[in-house]
Amino acid sequence: MIQVVDLSFSYTRNKFLENIGFEVSEGEIFGFLGPSGAGKSTLQKILTGLIKTYKGQSIVKGIESKHFNNDFYENIGVDFEFPSLYEKLTGRENLEFFGSLYSKKLRNIDELLEMVGLKNDEDKKVSEYSKGMKSRLNFIKALLHNPDILFLDEPTSGLDPNSSRDMKNIILQEKKNGKTIILTTHNMTDAAELCDRVAFIVDGNIKALDTPHNLIMSKGASKIKYTYLDGTEKTGECLLSLTSHDKKLQELIESNRVLSIHSSEPTLNDIFMEVTGRVLQ
Amino acid sequence: MRIINLIKGDIRFQFKYGFYFVYAVFTAVYISLIFVMPQSWRERAAAIMIFSDPAAMGIFFMGAIVLLEKSERVLNSIAVSPVKTGEYILSKVVSLLFISVVVGIAITLPAGTKNLYASVIGTAFGSAFFTLCGLIVAANISSLNQFLTTAVPIEIISFLPPIMYLFGYDNMFMLIHPGCIIISLISGNSKHLFLLLAILCMWLVALYKVAHKYIQNMFQNAGGVNL
Numbered sequence: 001m002i003q004v005v006d007l008s009f010s011y012t013r014n015k016f017l018e019n020i021g022f023e024v025s026e027g028e029i030f031g032f033l034g035p036s037g038a039g040k041s042t043l044q045k046i047l048t049g050l051i052k053t054y055k056g057q058s059i060v061k062g063i064e065s066k067h068f069n070n071d072f073y074e075n076i077g078v079d080f081e082f083p084s085l086y087e088k089l090t091g092r093e094n095l096e097f098f099g100s101l102y103s104k105k106l107r108n109i110d111e112l113l114e115m116v117g118l119k120n121d122e123d124k125k126v127s128e129y130s131k132g133m134k135s136r137l138n139f140i141k142a143l144l145h146n147p148d149i150l151f152l153d154e155p156t157s158g159l160d161p162n163s164s165r166d167m168k169n170i171i172l173q174e175k176k177n178g179k180t181i182i183l184t185t186h187n188m189t190d191a192a193e194l195c196d197r198v199a200f201i202v203d204g205n206i207k208a209l210d211t212p213h214n215l216i217m218s219k220g221a222s223k224i225k226y227t228y229l230d231g232t233e234k235t236g237e238c239l240l241s242l243t244s245h246d247k248k249l250q251e252l253i254e255s256n257r258v259l260s261i262h263s264s265e266p267t268l269n270d271i272f273m274e275v276t277g278r279v280l281q
Numbered sequence: 282m283r284i285i286n287l288i289k290g291d292i293r294f295q296f297k298y299g300f301y302f303v304y305a306v307f308t309a310v311y312i313s314l315i316f317v318m319p320q321s322w323r324e325r326a327a328a329i330m331i332f333s334d335p336a337a338m339g340i341f342f343m344g345a346i347v348l349l350e351k352s353e354r355v356l357n358s359i360a361v362s363p364v365k366t367g368e369y370i371l372s373k374v375v376s377l378l379f380i381s382v383v384v385g386i387a388i389t390l391p392a393g394t395k396n397l398y399a400s401v402i403g404t405a406f407g408s409a410f411f412t413l414c415g416l417i418v419a420a421n422i423s424s425l426n427q428f429l430t431t432a433v434p435i436e437i438i439s440f441l442p443p444i445m446y447l448f449g450y451d452n453m454f455m456l457i458h459p460g461c462i463i464i465s466l467i468s469g470n471s472k473h474l475f476l477l478l479a480i481l482c483m484w485l486v487a488l489y490k491v492a493h494k495y496i497q498n499m500f501q502n503a504g505g506v507n508l
Contacts, residue, residue, distance in 0.1 A: 100286035
């Protein structure tokens with residue numbers, strides 16, 4: 001669905017995006033993770049055809065991004081991090097207006113509003129919506145014309161835990177419906193849960209690209225933590241792969257003195273820090 | 282069909298944001314002023330009123346409209362939609378042209394302007410001309426202060442020669458200036474109509490090309506994500 005080969009771009013004479021390469025398959029959720037100014041926004045502009053002066057290849061649905069004509073946007077939906085809505089129009093009026101810009105058959109507005117819990121607020125002006133309501137309306141605006149490719153930027157930002165859970169379920173449902181989804185986020189938990197693969201972008205370069213599981217397993221090591229009584233409660237720790245070498249643990253098991261035992265894996269955030277030397281959250 | 286939807290959307294936007302209300306109040310004030318003026322002043326006063334407001338207010342209204350669209354980030358969504366730059370410009374021009382012509386006629390009729398169709402043509406061309414100027418300015422600014430500092434010099438350049446022309450400095454060379462042609466038409470002068478319209482069309486084409494370039498840049502800067 002998307003092929004990027006040896007892509008370079010800079011706004012100035014200094015290097016910015018350099019030798020970027022990745023592929024995204026149809027029906028995949030692909031995540032871009034990186035700090036502010038890393039180049040995620042610029043990369044998205046290239047993929048959506050807004051920046052045309054790049055070097056290398058950026059092919060989306062078989063068409064080089066710089067050669068998109070306007071009809072191509074019938075197949076792209078973008079959910080921006082900040083709401084892009086007419087504040088004085090109602091939720092429904094916003095959907096009707098933006099929907100009218102597409103020639104494709106639109107999805108049912110009532111169903112979309114129902115899906116994100118806005119059906120009862122459809123006739124309220126957007127200026128009366130809460131931040132979370134605007135985010136949800138913005139999200140379904142991107143789904144309205146049933147695009148093949150969705151670009152989602154921080155889709156769960158500003159949502160309460162329940163709405164965030166609902167949003168993630170909808171994203172996974174869209175994937176099941178065959179949509180290719182490009183997710184840009186700072187939220188490692190969302191990325192680990194939603195993305196089939198993620199790319200760490202720092203300083204205009206992709207530092208790592210793989211499935212969240214592989215990244216965690218290849219860079220980190222699972223550990224065992226245990227507690228036991230030895231006068232007072234004490235804690236021990238060893239690598240999962242070296243359990244048999246931990247004499248203390250063996251002794252505790254044989255004497256049934258283990259109070260608790262837990263395995264733990266590094267998080268995607270830990271791996272991001274290890275690979276890039278940066279902190280996201 | 283998309284262009285019709287865009288125009289409808291722009292008219293609805295202008296209505297909801299109170300532009301029509303403002304126009305209704307101004308029109309009522311202008312008509313009242315026309316009626317209290319001596320008969321001999323009315324035609325010329327109406328020409329100045331129409332030129333300076335329904336026709337030329339496009340430059341200020343367009344600044345306000347685009348700044349509102351920028352502040353509400355709707356340009357981000359339009360930039361990644363099938364809307365072409367030309368359609369966006371045309372929609373803005375037509376939506377303001379519609380209201381300008383209606384208000385222009387409302388002021389012209391009580392003033393007793395002899396040549397209504399020339400006045401309507403002048404108002405329509407004036408509205409298109411100043412809306413394009415407004416779009417060019419608005420595409421390059423991000424605050425109201427920036428807009429005013431850029432728009433005011435354009436207003437002065439656009440306004441002074443036409444006022445001079447209307448009050449007797451009617452050298453033929455003045456008719457190269459689009460504002461002079463517009464005010465000449467608004468005041469009911471249809472002499473050399475096709476020549477004047479041809480000159481205005483050339484101005485509009487040139488302005489459209491400049492506006493197209495800047496609006497396209499505006500979309501490229503608006504789209505994407507600010508992270």
